[in-house]
Amino acid sequence: MLWLIHACGDSTMVKQLKEVLQDGLYNRKFIIGSSITLLFFAMALLSYTWTPHSVEEINIAVKLAKPSLEYWLGTDHFGRDIFSMLIFGARNSVIVAMVAIVIGMGVGVPLGLIAAAKKGWIDETIMRFNDFTFAFPALISAIMITAILGPGSVNSIIAIGIFNIPVFARITRGTALSLWKREFILAAKSAGKGSIQISLEHILPNASNILIVQATIQFALGILAEAGLSYLGLGTQPPAPSWGKMLNDAQTFIHFAPQLAIYPGLTIAITVLGLNLFGDGLRDVLDPKLRRSR
Amino acid sequence: MMPVLEVKDLSVSLHTPRGLVRLISQIDFSLNPGEKFGIVGESGCGKSLTALSIMSLLPANAIMSGEIWFQGKNIQNLTEKQLRRMRGNRISMIFQEPMSALNPVKTIGAQIAEGLLLHLRINKKEAEIRTKQLLDSVGLPVSRFSLNLFPHQLSGGQRQRVMIAIAIACQPDVLIADEPTTALDVTVQERILDLINEIVEDSRMSLLMISHDLGIIAQTTERMVVMYAGNIVESGTTVDVFQSMVHPYTYGLFSAIPKPNRHLHARERLYSIPGQVPEPDARPVGCNFADRCFQVEEICRITPPDMKIIHGQHKVACYRPISHK
Numbered sequence: 311m312l313w314l315i316h317a318c319g320d321s322t323m324v325k326q327l328k329e330v331l332q333d334g335l336y337n338r339k340f341i342i343g344s345s346i347t348l349l350f351f352a353m354a355l356l357s358y359t360w361t362p363h364s365v366e367e368i369n370i371a372v373k374l375a376k377p378s379l380e381y382w383l384g385t386d387h388f389g390r391d392i393f394s395m396l397i398f399g400a401r402n403s404v405i406v407a408m409v410a411i412v413i414g415m416g417v418g419v420p421l422g423l424i425a426a427a428k429k430g431w432i433d434e435t436i437m438r439f440n441d442f443t444f445a446f447p448a449l450i451s452a453i454m455i456t457a458i459l460g461p462g463s464v465n466s467i468i469a470i471g472i473f474n475i476p477v478f479a480r481i482t483r484g485t486a487l488s489l490w491k492r493e494f495i496l497a498a499k500s501a502g503k504g505s506i507q508i509s510l511e512h513i514l515p516n517a518s519n520i521l522i523v524q525a526t527i528q529f530a531l532g533i534l535a536e537a538g539l540s541y542l543g544l545g546t547q548p549p550a551p552s553w554g555k556m557l558n559d560a561q562t563f564i565h566f567a568p569q570l571a572i573y574p575g576l577t578i579a580i581t582v583l584g585l586n587l588f589g590d591g592l593r594d595v596l597d598p599k600l601r602r603s604r
Numbered sequence: 605m606m607p608v609l610e611v612k613d614l615s616v617s618l619h620t621p622r623g624l625v626r627l628i629s630q631i632d633f634s635l636n637p638g639e640k641f642g643i644v645g646e647s648g649c650g651k652s653l654t655a656l657s658i659m660s661l662l663p664a665n666a667i668m669s670g671e672i673w674f675q676g677k678n679i680q681n682l683t684e685k686q687l688r689r690m691r692g693n694r695i696s697m698i699f700q701e702p703m704s705a706l707n708p709v710k711t712i713g714a715q716i717a718e719g720l721l722l723h724l725r726i727n728k729k730e731a732e733i734r735t736k737q738l739l740d741s742v743g744l745p746v747s748r749f750s751l752n753l754f755p756h757q758l759s760g761g762q763r764q765r766v767m768i769a770i771a772i773a774c775q776p777d778v779l780i781a782d783e784p785t786t787a788l789d790v791t792v793q794e795r796i797l798d799l800i801n802e803i804v805e806d807s808r809m810s811l812l813m814i815s816h817d818l819g820i821i822a823q824t825t826e827r828m829v830v831m832y833a834g835n836i837v838e839s840g841t842t843v844d845v846f847q848s849m850v851h852p853y854t855y856g857l858f859s860a861i862p863k864p865n866r867h868l869h870a871r872e873r874l875y876s877i878p879g880q881v882p883e884p885d886a887r888p889v890g891c892n893f894a895d896r897c898f899q900v901e902e903i904c905r906i907t908p909p910d911m912k913i914i915h916g917q918h919k920v921a922c923y924r925p926i927s928h929k
């Protein structure tokens with residue numbers, strides 16, 4: 311891995327990235343977390359080019375098969391290949407969680423920046439609206455929103471995205487408020503910059519580490535929420551495979567084919583754990599104070 | 605000659621949990637074009653607040669009264685947009701802590717270029733050329749200092765040079781230096797002061813040098829005021845104040861400076877003014893310095909003294925100025 315880091319060019323961006331990666335190699339949480347996360351993304355990408363079997367192909371003759379060379383993790387009650395379904399489910403989870411983060415950050419970060427820059431009634435309004443949306447637990451609000459919009463993967467993306475908005479608004483505002491008190495902001499003001507420019511040129515770049523870490527956490531939560539919604543039949547609709555749907559299907563056979571529940575359950579758990587470790591490790595690696603003390 | 609900057613009867617109060625506290629009052633001075641002017645006083649006496657008032661950057665909970673005229677305009681009548689066009693362009697400021705006054709995640713090149721692009725009508729290419737010239741002129745030649753360095757990769761003195769480059773980027777008419785060398789080593793201090801002096805003289809800017817250090821004021825200014833607990837207590841040409849200080853506080857400040865050629869135990873014998881500076885919310889009724897003054901009289905504790913002329917430009921706020929006859 312090191313040679314890859316060294317092989318890169320020498321622009322400042324790359325240099326910073328190099329530093330982060332080099333530090334990352336000494337952080338166990340970061341290594342484990344990023345490996346799991348990479349594996350998960352690789353699975354999702356793999357689904358575009360290759361899966362051992364088609365996931366829509368129903369073959370009752372081989373239903374509930376044991377793991378074999380042909381079916382690595384066995385088959386489900388319709389004879390579909392479980393491993394292939396897990397790979398497809400990964401793609402589904404990535405897309406839902408990723409787009410939901412884009413929605414959450416796209417709306418939440420500007421709201422947080424505005425709230426911190428303008429203070430006063432604008433801040434009040436934004437934050438009260440935030441409290442309102444925040445009052446509902448993730449899954450409950452997602453269920454409410456899909457109940458209104460109707461089930462389906464697009465609507466579950468919107469639901470999770472909306473849930474992400476106040477999270478990002480709040481953390482952006484909090485970080486921005488403390489940054490606004492720093493002396494370099496006063497210096498930026500004394501250089502003639504206005505609040506929009508300061509928010510974009512000074513606040514946002516200094517908040518980016520915190521936002522990136524929060525994004526990995528929301529990513530994990532998004533995957534959980536998507537699985538939950540699909541489990542309830544409100545998310546991804548069959549025949550498109552999703553981890554939550556697999557869990558739901560497995561319920562019927564829980565006594566004589568528990569592996570049907572164990573595989574997707576374990577996959578969800580490991581992925582979420584990996585993402586959380588990754589976020590945690592990233593927090594340490596990105597923290598300039600920790601870095602300098604090393 | 606019309607002054608480029610005039611501060612008239614400036615007072616600043618702050619809303620605090622304990623009520624409205626007056627931090628500075630009746631600050632009066634003016635700065636002529638190309639002049640080097642100093643404000644000296646102990647930490648906490650209100651020097652930075654005076655500077656921020658001039659930049660119109662007081663905290664939101666501050667209340668200002670009095671007038672500040674910059675280039676013939678009362679800055680209180682300027683819109684926010686006009687103020688932004690003034691700051692960093694016609695009047696700019698160097699801060700005490702170069703580490704905290706620079707954005708930690710941006711390269712020094714970007715931070716200098718930003719100001720240029722904001723105020724001057726130039727494109728990125730021209731801004732980069734100008735940035736290199738600026739770094740050159742503050743003693744950070746591009747042959748050795750890349751534009752892509754981050755603040756944490758520089759020493760304190762080098763960072764302050766970057767701050768200076770940012771401040772002078774648009775060739776302002778007034779440069780405010782608020783304790784520009786307080787955070788630096790003594791050897792570096794000298795070179796930074798020389799640099800500021802050189803720049804100010806070369807481009808005929810006016811300099812407002814703020815420091816708690818009389819030596820720095822002597823070295824860099826032509827006229828000066830002495831501040832104590834939010835007031836100006838003495839003002840005049842730097843030569844006047846240094847040669848014949850008349851306020852007991854100024855006198856105390858001078859006596860507190862270690863003089864060279866004294867013998868080894870000079871430190872212990874150094875005079876220090878008895879007592880402490882009163883907190884802004886616990887200032888006495890009369891003269892703020894009364895409790896620490898070695899020649900305090902009854903009147904000093906009743907009403908604060910007004911500024912009165914000693915001779916020429918030399919003024920003092922004291923009922924019993926020290927006589928030099």
Ligand SMILES: Nc1ncnc2c1ncn2[C@@H]1O[C@H](COP(=O)(O)OP(=O)(O)O)[C@@H](O)[C@H]1O
Binds near residue numbers: 663
């Ligand atoms: N934002 C603030 N809130 C409360 N008190 C302040 C604030 N800014 C300055 N002060 C007080 O105002 C006084 C003058 O401060 P300042 O102008 O920074 O002094 P100086 O620059 O001379 O050291 C000090 O007593 C300081 O405690």
Ligand SMILES: [Mg+2]
Binds near residue numbers: 783
């Ligand atoms: Mg100060």
